[in-house]
Amino acid sequence: MPETDPLVIAGESFGSRLIMGTGGVPSMSVLEEALTASGTELTTVAMRRVDAGGRGSVLDVLGRCGIRVLPNTAGCFTAGEAVLTAKLARDALETNWVKLEVIADERTLLPDPIELADAAEQLVDDGFVVLPYTNDDPVLARRLEQTGCAAVMPLGSPIGSGLGIRNPHNIELIVERAEVPVILDAGLGTASDAALAMELGCDAVLLATAVTRAQSPSLMATAMRHAVEAGRLARLAGRIPKRRYAQASSPWQGLSSRG
Amino acid sequence: MKITVNGAEHETDEGCSVAGVVAAVTAQPAGVAVALNDQVVPRADWKTTIVCEADRVEVLTAVQGG
Numbered sequence: 123m124p125e126t127d128p129l130v131i132a133g134e135s136f137g138s139r140l141i142m143g144t145g146g147v148p149s150m151s152v153l154e155e156a157l158t159a160s161g162t163e164l165t166t167v168a169m170r171r172v173d174a175g176g177r178g179s180v181l182d183v184l185g186r187c188g189i190r191v192l193p194n195t196a197g198c199f200t201a202g203e204a205v206l207t208a209k210l211a212r213d214a215l216e217t218n219w220v221k222l223e224v225i226a227d228e229r230t231l232l233p234d235p236i237e238l239a240d241a242a243e244q245l246v247d248d249g250f251v252v253l254p255y256t257n258d259d260p261v262l263a264r265r266l267e268q269t270g271c272a273a274v275m276p277l278g279s280p281i282g283s284g285l286g287i288r289n290p291h292n293i294e295l296i297v298e299r300a301e302v303p304v305i306l307d308a309g310l311g312t313a314s315d316a317a318l319a320m321e322l323g324c325d326a327v328l329l330a331t332a333v334t335r336a337q338s339p340s341l342m343a344t345a346m347r348h349a350v351e352a353g354r355l356a357r358l359a360g361r362i363p364k365r366r367y368a369q370a371s372s373p374w375q376g377l378s379s380r381g
Numbered sequence: 382m383k384i385t386v387n388g389a390e391h392e393t394d395e396g397c398s399v400a401g402v403v404a405a406v407t408a409q410p411a412g413v414a415v416a417l418n419d420q421v422v423p424r425a426d427w428k429t430t431i432v433c434e435a436d437r438v439e440v441l442t443a444v445q446g447g
Contacts, residue, residue: 143447147445167444167446168447172406206416207441
């Protein structure tokens, strides 16, 4: 499937439709095992002060695995903070791709739509490939696309909550209208959530906590890889309509001993 | 003179460059970026950019996240 059905973002092709985060793992060796098992080709990192999180050995892991790095602006509350963080990431990591996060508060980690739209516009104007983490709001998603974002990444539910996709109807509405990739980002808890995202028509999923905080991160990474592939295939295959009553799958004709 | 590096007070010599500040906080400058008073200082300009009294320097790198 990957050879014939790539995920294309801003003209770049990816064989895997599973984008991973790296937060929450107990060790770099566990992270490396999980990323390898996931089959991911694109993975997020955060930007922090050099003395706050140790030296960036996460970059060493991504380098060894041949995975493209996607810096995020996690922890930013204003457009100004997010734009500066994106520019720092561009200089540090030599990529103009950014997962744009501008959150409203620490309790919900929900995106602040006003600041998000402002930051997206500034970064697009500055030549960034912007992948915004957004609310499951079809109107905001469309505005971000019109701004020039290379994808839209609606949440399934709050970051790290594992609540799955709380508003599948809105995700379908976003998918219907979008002409850029739709990447379900945040809130997924287990493999069926990832499969549902793909069945709803999302082009990819981005997840971290569901894998990194699972009892076995590498097993869950494997499960997620299969779920994303299965969900994608099911979407392409076209599911049957739901019916109120049964529809026999065996013929009625030719039954023996009737009456 | 006193400057602020990653939120903490830092004593440095007059004429110290951004490269000097980076060297003082990390031995591994690869994958690092610097903001001086909320403006990015591109890596190519680290040696020629001189810090001044009360400047705020942020030295960032990639960590696990997202």
